[in-house]
Amino acid sequence: MTTKELLQQAKAAAPVLARTDTERKNRALLAMAEALEAETGAILQANILDLEAARGHISPVMLDRLALNADRILAMAGGIRQVAALPDPVGRVRKRVVRPNGLVIEQVGVPMGVIAIIYESRPNVTSDAAALALKAGSACVLRGGKEAFRSANAIVDAMQAGLEAADLPAELVQLVQDTSRTSANELMTAVGYVDLLIPRGGAGLIRACTEHARVPCIQTGTGICHVYVDKDADQAMALRIIENAKTSRPSVCNAEEVCLVHREIAAEFLPKLRTRLVDDRIADGKPPVELRLDPAAAAIIDGTPAGETDFDTEFLDYILAVAVVDDADQAIGHIALHSTGHSEAIVTANAETAERFARAVDSAAVYVNCSTRFTDGGEFGLGCEMGISTQKLHARGPMGLEELTTTKYVIQGSGQIR
Numbered sequence: 001m002t003t004k005e006l007l008q009q010a011k012a013a014a015p016v017l018a019r020t021d022t023e024r025k026n027r028a029l030l031a032m033a034e035a036l037e038a039e040t041g042a043i044l045q046a047n048i049l050d051l052e053a054a055r056g057h058i059s060p061v062m063l064d065r066l067a068l069n070a071d072r073i074l075a076m077a078g079g080i081r082q083v084a085a086l087p088d089p090v091g092r093v094r095k096r097v098v099r100p101n102g103l104v105i106e107q108v109g110v111p112m113g114v115i116a117i118i119y120e121s122r123p124n125v126t127s128d129a130a131a132l133a134l135k136a137g138s139a140c141v142l143r144g145g146k147e148a149f150r151s152a153n154a155i156v157d158a159m160q161a162g163l164e165a166a167d168l169p170a171e172l173v174q175l176v177q178d179t180s181r182t183s184a185n186e187l188m189t190a191v192g193y194v195d196l197l198i199p200r201g202g203a204g205l206i207r208a209c210t211e212h213a214r215v216p217c218i219q220t221g222t223g224i225c226h227v228y229v230d231k232d233a234d235q236a237m238a239l240r241i242i243e244n245a246k247t248s249r250p251s252v253c254n255a256e257e258v259c260l261v262h263r264e265i266a267a268e269f270l271p272k273l274r275t276r277l278v279d280d281r282i283a284d285g286k287p288p289v290e291l292r293l294d295p296a297a298a299a300i301i302d303g304t305p306a307g308e309t310d311f312d313t314e315f316l317d318y319i320l321a322v323a324v325v326d327d328a329d330q331a332i333g334h335i336a337l338h339s340t341g342h343s344e345a346i347v348t349a350n351a352e353t354a355e356r357f358a359r360a361v362d363s364a365a366v367y368v369n370c371s372t373r374f375t376d377g378g379e380f381g382l383g384c385e386m387g388i389s390t391q392k393l394h395a396r397g398p399m400g401l402e403e404l405t406t407t408k409y410v411i412q413g414s415g416q417i418r
Helices: 003-018 022-038 040-054 060-066 070-085 124-135 146-165 181-188 203-212 235-247 263-283 328-338 351-360
Strands: 093-098 104-111 114-119 139-143 173-175 196-200 225-229 256-262 290-293 319-325 343-347 365-368 405-412
Touching: 003 104, 003 114, 003 139, 003 173, 003 181, 022 040, 022 070, 022 124, 022 146, 040 060, 040 070, 040 146, 060 146, 070 124, 114 124, 114 181, 124 139, 124 146, 124 173, 139 181, 146 173, 181 203, 196 203, 225 235, 225 328, 235 256, 235 263, 235 343, 256 263, 256 328, 263 290, 263 319, 319 328, 328 343, 328 351, 343 351, 351 365
Parallel strands: 114 139, 114 196, 139 173, 225 256, 225 343, 256 319, 290 319, 343 365
Antiparallel strands: 093 104, 104 405
């Protein structure tokens, strides 16, 4: 089926969902979760084929991003159930005003209509996006990357079976069968069919969508995420936070890419950092982190000299750019110059410094004494995750149900005229 035919089917099915009440939507979501679990074997078999085809062509950390197992599928089903348990944004009155002339003006949440998502090699995005779009009252058209196509197809097959079991059209969740650039361009220019386009992936994909889309598009974030270790930091805490932010899943957008260290503690802290991220990990049989050091850091510890682009790169790998800064203000300035506006953290015991950092850093999520890895819809209590918006209009940060709806005004009168 062509991309245009899928879009036509989604547009035709969307009004059915817009008229569907919360209870029925929740039944459909629970049926989708059950179907995912029931089809675990088929999904894993499809994923094995994707992994075999991708091996040797993408890095080990990207293979981990692509890989599924029974626990990850259970987590995907659990995410759908969490979305079902969330309040329905559709029909919720966000504002209510009674005018002096007696008019009652209400701003009410309504579905977008058809939401298109272009993403790359993370199969779990397939179920996350579908669940959030469905609860928000919109049909969704998914266009995944070629590396995860078989996995995504199996996941969509299961979710469509769940929709049909709940007597809703399977066409509410569609997967584009063409993974070439042509289909991406079709979604970007599908005026009259796509009401909202959300790209999730690398800088190239996001730039292409924001530059060429003729449909409304939310800019989601590449994540050049920073952790600044202040002179007043608990250094043991800082090491735990940095190791988690860099190594727990280096291939995701909320992973740390840059570490900034206050000059007063650099000589003491940087050797500890190298021991924690390099020596200890080698001893434990784990991948070490390659440290790319600015001249001040390189004068203290061994590593790779930082190149011109290393502080402007989303590595998505076991690589960390490290710089020494004079103080919190210089750290804030460095972040302003190099950040993509995703997630930044400060580690400090100084409440005044923490407050200054939180107020001055202009990113979607700013953390004090915790890991950047929490920038995630599930961790924020939004159920699943549609993406992290790094723009400032309509949505910013992890996008949940409310960000996937729009509003209209409903005005009640008793014969008033102007």
